[in-house]
Amino acid sequence: MASLCKVMRNVSSRSSLLQKHCVCITHRSLYSSDASGGDDKSPERAKGGFAAAYELHSDLQQRGDQSAARRMSSRDETSFASLLRHSALMQMGPAKEKVVIGKIFHIVNDDLYIDFGGKFHCVCKRPPTDGQKYQRGSRVRLRLEDMELTSRFLGATIDTTLLEADATLMGLIESKDTKTKE
Amino acid sequence: MCSGNMAAGVLSGVRQVLRGPRLLSAVFSCHGQTFSSAAAAVKSAPDTAVTEKILNFPLTQPDYFHLSELFTMKDLFEARVHLGHKKGCRHRLMEPYLFGSRLDTDIIDLEQTAELLQQALNFTAHVAYRGGIILFVSRRRQFGHLIETTSRECGEYAHTRYWKGGLLTNAPIQYSPGVRLPDLIIFFSTLNNVFQQHVGIRDAAKMNIPTVGIVDSNCNPSLIAYPVPGNDDTPVAMEMYCRLFKMTINRAKDKRRQMELLKGISASV
Numbered sequence: 096m097a098s099l100c101k102v103m104r105n106v107s108s109r110s111s112l113l114q115k116h117c118v119c120i121t122h123r124s125l126y127s128s129d130a131s132g133g134d135d136k137s138p139e140r141a142k143g144g145f146a147a148a149y150e151l152h153s154d155l156q157q158r159g160d161q162s163a164a165r166r167m168s169s170r171d172e173t174s175f176a177s178l179l180r181h182s183a184l185m186q187m188g189p190a191k192e193k194v195v196i197g198k199i200f201h202i203v204n205d206d207l208y209i210d211f212g213g214k215f216h217c218v219c220k221r222p223p224t225d226g227q228k229y230q231r232g233s234r235v236r237l238r239l240e241d242m243e244l245t246s247r248f249l250g251a252t253i254d255t256t257l258l259e260a261d262a263t264l265m266g267l268i269e270s271k272d273t274k275t276k277e
Numbered sequence: 278m279c280s281g282n283m284a285a286g287v288l289s290g291v292r293q294v295l296r297g298p299r300l301l302s303a304v305f306s307c308h309g310q311t312f313s314s315a316a317a318a319v320k321s322a323p324d325t326a327v328t329e330k331i332l333n334f335p336l337t338q339p340d341y342f343h344l345s346e347l348f349t350m351k352d353l354f355e356a357r358v359h360l361g362h363k364k365g366c367r368h369r370l371m372e373p374y375l376f377g378s379r380l381d382t383d384i385i386d387l388e389q390t391a392e393l394l395q396q397a398l399n400f401t402a403h404v405a406y407r408g409g410i411i412l413f414v415s416r417r418r419q420f421g422h423l424i425e426t427t428s429r430e431c432g433e434y435a436h437t438r439y440w441k442g443g444l445l446t447n448a449p450i451q452y453s454p455g456v457r458l459p460d461l462i463i464f465f466s467t468l469n470n471v472f473q474q475h476v477g478i479r480d481a482a483k484m485n486i487p488t489v490g491i492v493d494s495n496c497n498p499s500l501i502a503y504p505v506p507g508n509d510d511t512p513v514a515m516e517m518y519c520r521l522f523k524m525t526i527n528r529a530k531d532k533r534r535q536m537e538l539l540k541g542i543s544a545s546v
């Protein structure tokens with residue numbers, strides 16, 4: 096399936112990324128030298144019984160910590176590009192006809208303001224069935240139409256935006272608590 | 278990037294302006310002490326030296342307040358800072374700060390945002406350390422209360438209502454002749470309610486007041502001294518910015534109080 100996104104990289108960001116990669120490599124070489132130093136020391140001590148078992152387990156724990164530290168440092172140094180690539184927004188694709196879960200964060204009489212994880216919230220009318228169950232904090236199912244309602248009007252240089260997303264309310268998410276109560 | 282160089286030139290002039298009154302006030306206070314007694318004249322010379330050291334030493338360090346530990350790029354990502362408006366709303370001067378556009382939605386480059394946010398927080402911390410007045414400005418009604426409570430919690434000022442024309446440029450007449458203007462203005466959203474650039478940005482540039490601004494993909498970053506490209510529409514993102522600025526200002530002020538206490542202890546000893 097051909098990807099629909101156009102990614103334009105900046106030359107300036109590439110140079111800054113290169114500097115960061117050099118820093119990553121020096122950090123990794125430091126970690127690997129520490130690990131190899133530890134491995135060289137352990138075969139020299141030939142002890143038996145509890146002492147050997149304790150040292151073996153402490154070495155394993157140290158190695159686990161180092162690899163966890165390496166994993167944590169690599170996770171901290173995860174680039175924005177990979178974070179974006181694996182994010183839900185990219186996995187979703189076009190917003191049309193996609194079903195998402197949202198949470199109501201504000202209510203004004205019959206208008207429900209629902210946040211589903213995008214840039215904007217959407218505003219839906221309270222449905223006639225089970226109207227009172229829609230309170231602040233309830234999770235609902237939405238069918239997305241548009242992530243941001245914008246349109247270019249005649250004579251304008253830029254789009255006019257409504258600062259809202261467009262979605263249809265499908266229903267409440269029935270949690271286990273409400274099911275057991277009924 | 279020529280706008281960045283211009284901003285640096287403006288800022289060096291501004292920094293000298295900021296430094297001047299602080300040293301003058303220190304010198305005046307020492308003179309007040311010498312007038313009282315002759316013995317105090319001996320202490321005045323080391324006092325000025327210590328005050329100068331307190332003021333100038335943090336400027337020699339790249340990250341004196343350790344602000345890089347306040348946020349990571351993952352925090353920015355989870356606060357949806359990278360989401361921009363649609364392609365049709367894009368401002369041409371924001372194109373260097375954009376990573377790209379995905380299905381017509383602009384994505385802001387968080388690598389650049391992280392660096393620029395670090396610089397902006399560092400500048401804010403130094404201004405707060407030197408006792409500068411900081412003004413939070415935003416015309417987004419959705420976040421007005423949040424910004425006002427943030428400013429109260431860090432002991433600074435906020436202006437989230439209608440901006441009267443001569444607030445900065447006509448201050449001696451609209452308020453009183455000796456009124457002190459803010460030393461830093463932080464814009465949490467650089468647009469007003471009709472999607473035009475906030476008047477405060479132009480007025481702050483006229484009055485040589487440095488500005489920090491969160492610029493979304495439909496904003497103009499040119500007149501702002503420390504632009505921070507990022508989302509200014511989502512509550513999660515705004516709460517994160519408020520929390521970060523509050524923490525930097527409190528950290529800087531606590532550090533200053535600590536240094537003054539140390540100076541007091543060393544002077545008494």
